[in-house]
Amino acid sequence: MLCALDEPLAEAWLAVPEAVSGRVRVHRGSVLDIAADAVVSPANSFGWMRGGIDAVYARAFPGVEQQVRSAVLAYHGGEVPIGEAVVVPTGEPKPEWLISAPTVREPGEQLPADTVHPYLAARAVFLLWRDGRLESGGDVRAAVDTIAMPGLGTGVGGVAPETCARQVAAAWDEVFAGR
Incomplete structure (x- = not known):
C-alpha cells in the first residue's frame, strides 16, 4: 500500500505501473489509517x-x-547502511511490525536531486519482506501480508514525488519481476 498525504505524491504513486494494475494500491492519507501488518519507516x-x-x-x-x-x-553495529532494513515489533496488534529502511544516514539530512536512496530503501524493504526472518525465526512474509509505505525521502529528505515513485517501482521490478 503506497500512502500519500499530499496530492503530488498520490499522483506520482498512481503513475507506478503496479499501482495501476492493482497489484499495489495507493492510499490518499496516512499510513496509520490502514489496517496494515507493517509500516515502513524511512529513517536514518x-x-x-x-x-x-x-x-x-x-x-x-x-x-x-x-x-x-x-x-x-x-544486527548492524549501531548503523544500518542505506540499502539494508530491520524489522521490529510495534507493540500494537495493527500494525504489528515496523520496517526501518534508512533513506538518509544522518537525521535531518537533505538528499541531492540525483539520489538513489528511495530505490535502495524500497529494495531493502522488498527483500526483507520476500526473504527476511523475524527475530523469533519465522518468515517475515508469513507474518506480514500488507505493508503501508510512505514516500521514501519525500519529507525531510526533499526527494521529488516522481523520483521516489519511479525508484520504488524499479525496486519492485527488480525484486519481484527479476528486471
Missing part, C-alpha cells in the same frame, strides 16, 4: 525517530524507537 541509519513520519511512529508506538535502535546495534 542510526534509528533516531525524532522527525517527520518517524516522529509520528514514535508517538503512536511508544518504545518503537528503542526497539529500532536495539536492532540497529545488534
